[in-house]
Every structure is written in C-alpha cells, then in structure tokens.
Amino acid sequence: xxxxxxxxxxxxxxxxxxxxxxxxxxxxxxxxxxxxxxxxxxxxxxxxxxxxxxxxxxxxxxxxxxxxxxxxxxxxxxxxxxxxxxxxxxxxxxxxxxxxxxxxxxxxxxxxxxxxxxxxxxxxxxx
Amino acid sequence: xxxxxxxxxxxxxxxxxxxxxxxxxxxxxxxxxxxxxxxxxxxxxxxxxxxxxxxxxxxxxxxxxxxxxxxxxxxxxxxxxxxxxxxxxxxxxxxxxxxxxxxxxxxxxxxxxxxxxxxxxxxxxxxxxxxxxxxxxxxxxxxxxxxxxxxxxxxxxxxxxxxxxxxxxx
Numbered sequence: 024x025x026x027x028x029x030x031x032x033x034x035x036x037x038x039x040x041x042x043x044x045x046x047x048x049x050x051x052x053x054x055x056x057x058x059x060x061x062x063x064x065x066x067x068x069x070x071x072x073x074x075x076x077x078x079x080x081x082x083x084x085x086x087x088x089x090x091x092x093x094x095x096x097x098x099x100x101x102x103x104x105x106x107x108x109x110x111x112x113x114x115x116x117x118x119x120x121x122x123x124x125x126x127x128x129x130x131x132x133x134x135x136x137x138x139x140x141x142x143x144x145x146x147x148x149x150x
Numbered sequence: 151x152x153x154x155x156x157x158x159x160x161x162x163x164x165x166x167x168x169x170x171x172x173x174x175x176x177x178x179x180x181x182x183x184x185x186x187x188x189x190x191x192x193x194x195x196x197x198x199x200x201x202x203x204x205x206x207x208x209x210x211x212x213x214x215x216x217x218x219x220x221x222x223x224x225x226x227x228x229x230x231x232x233x234x235x236x237x238x239x240x241x242x243x244x245x246x247x248x249x250x251x252x253x254x255x256x257x258x259x260x261x262x263x264x265x266x267x268x269x270x271x272x273x274x275x276x277x278x279x280x281x282x283x284x285x286x287x288x289x290x291x292x293x294x295x296x297x298x299x300x301x302x303x304x305x306x307x308x309x310x311x312x313x314x315x316x317x318x319x320x
Contacts, residue, residue: 035307037158037247041278058159058247059307082307 028150029053029070033063033086034078034107039137043076046139047146060084064092067099074103074150076142077129087127094128103149104129107137154301155255160293162309163243165286166196167218168271170236171209171225178202180232181209187224193217197243197283199272209233210272212241212283241271242286244293246300247279256280258299266295 030052032043037058044054055070057063061083063075075093079086086106093099106129130149133142173180181200188195188211197212213221222235249255256273259280263270268291272283284292293309 037245037278038276041248056158056248061305062303062307065305082311 027053028074029055029072030146031055031057031063031066031072031075033057033060033075033081033089035059035081036078039078043137043139043142046143050143052146060086060089063089067093067102071099072102074105074146076105076107076146078107090127090129103131105131105133105142105145105149108132108134154299155250155252155258157246157300157302158248159246159306160296160300160302160309161243161245161247162289162293162311163196163212163245164311165215166212166241166243167215167221168197168210168212168238168241168283169218169221169225170238171211171233172236173207173233175205176207176232180207180229183229184209184225184233187229188221191220191224193220193224197272197274197281199274210283212243212272215239238271240286241283242289243281243283244289244296245279245281246296249275249278249280255300259296262295262299263292266291268292268295 030047032040032047032054034040034043035058040056040058044056047054055066055072057066059081063077064084066072077086077090090104090106093102093104106127131145133145171184193213195211195213197210199210201208211221218237218239222237225233226235246255246259256275259282260270260273262268263282263284268288269285270282274281282292
C-alpha cells in the first residue's frame with residue numbers, strides 16, 4: 024500500500040472522522056474528510072477516492088442514499104464503500120441496523136463502536 | 151490577528167439545561183456514583199466536565215431540558231446529599247470543527263465571546279472540535295460573531311440538528 028491510495032472518511036462526528044483519519048494516515052493512506060453526504064459528493068467529484076468509509080446517519084444526505092447514488096453512477100461505482108453501521112444491539116441510541124446496511128450495495132460493513140485494527144484490515148481487503 | 155481560520159463546520163445543540171454539581175470533601179472518584187446513577191436512568195450527557203481541586207469535586211453536565219429535575223434528584227438524593235446542584239436552564243452547545251490543533255482557534259473564540267459579552271458556562275476541546283456552552287438564545291449571535299474570525303466553508307451543513315437521537319425502547 025502506498026501514500027497514493029486515497030480514502031475519503033465521511034461522518035458527521037468530527038472526532039470520529041479525525042480518529043479514523045489519523046489511524047489510516049499512520050498506515051500511509053492519503054485521507055480526506057467530509058462531514059455530511061452533500062460535502063462528500065463535492066469531495067468525490069473534486070478528487071475521486073479509491074475507497075470511502077461512510078457513516079449512515081448524517082445531515083442533508085444519509086449514508087444509504089449516498090452509497091446508492093455512488094453505486095448507480097458509472098463514473099464512481101468502482102469506489103469501494105465501507106458502511107459504518109451502528110448496530111442496534113450494541114448502540115442503544117439508534118434504530119438503524121446491520122440488516123439495513125446489508126440492503127445497500129456497499130462493499131463491506133463495520134459496526135460501531137469501531138475496532139480500528141479491524142477497519143484497517145477491511146480497508147486493505149477492499150482495495 | 152491575521153487571516154481567518156478555516157472551518158469545516160459549526161453545530162448547534164438543541165436546547166439543553168446545565169447542572170453544576172459540587173461536593174466538598176468527596177472521596178476521589180465520587181463522581182463515578184453520580185455518573186452511574188445517570189447511566190442507570192439512561193440520561194444522555196451532551197457535555198461533561200469533571201474537575202477536582204483541594205478536596206472539592208465539581209461536575210458540570212448538560213442534558214435535555216426536560217431531564218434537569220431528574221438530574222437534581224439523582225445527583226443529590228441518590229448520593230446521600232454529598233452533592234449540591236446549581237442549574238442553568240436554556241443553554242446550548244456551539245461546536246466548531248475541525249480546530250486543526252490550532253491554539254489560536256481557542257484564543258480567538260474566547261476573545262469573541264468576551265468582546266461580545268456572550269456567556270460561557272463551559273468549554274471543551276476534543277480531538278477535532280471546540281465546544282462552548284452558552285445561552286441557547288445567543289447561539290445565532292455567537293455564530294455570527296465567530297464567523298468574523300473563522301472562515302466557514304461554502305455549502306456547509308446546517309447548524310441546527312436535523313434529527314434527534316433517542317434511546318431505542320426494546
């Protein structure tokens with residue numbers, strides 16, 4: 024893996040974005056950040072990533088919508104998408120489930136709270 | 151002061167209430183009992199700061215406005231009267247991000263609050279964000295003043311929350 028591999032991290036929790044970005048940068052990935060689905064689209068069009076790590080519950084455009092739009096767009100459908108799915112069994116404050124995530128065309132899914140080492144392994148598997 | 155500091159976004163919380171708890175002579179870790187009592191009632195904490203100095207422990211927390219009476223009861227009664235509680239109704243959190251580890255993001259913000267005579271009940275720094283606890287009715291004015299020293303990116307997300315996270319009843 025080299026520093027040219029570009030990962031876009033999208034979540035409306037800026038601390039989670041930063042934590043993921045720091046972990047991925049430490050593994051020599053090039054990381055960009057977005058804080059909602061609309062901004063993510065802008066970043067994708069400006070600088071197409073190789074892979075996206077995408078939260079579900081975000082303002083303006085949620086992760087399911089964004090994932091579906093990316094996978095329906097011939098220019099961007101080859102971007103690998105890992106969805107951050109908050110599993111209702113593990114996170115008391117969500118009604119989104121892992122099952123909801125599996126209905127999208129995302130390439131992979133990781134539940135919150137996130138195991139960072141597992142995420143890095145998942146990123147490598149999906150590149 | 152030179153240049154505007156770039157920001158990715160700014161967020162307002164919903165209307166909250168602040169509880170300032172104080173205990174003299176509390177044993178180290180006494181705040182854990184309070185937090186466990188709150189967790190037992192599944193109280194969401196939007197802001198939490200704990201400080202201890204010379205035998206006095208202070209806990210400052212923000213909760214949904216309709217939960218403040220519960221906080222007073224849990225924190226004071228459930229801990230045997232060790233804690234005293236002072237409440238401030240109608241506060242809000244203003245969060246700016248990312249701060250980019252720039253110390254001047256904090257100093258400029260605090261100057262803005264001071265010069266604009268905006269109340270600051272609490273400040274927190276996290277990995278990526280700076281959060282200020284201020285009067286709920288002053289969130290818009292605080293935001294306007296802050297945008298005189300920060301440059302918010304175009305087409306940023308709305309400041310106000312579009313959804314509210316609620317505990318799932320199972």
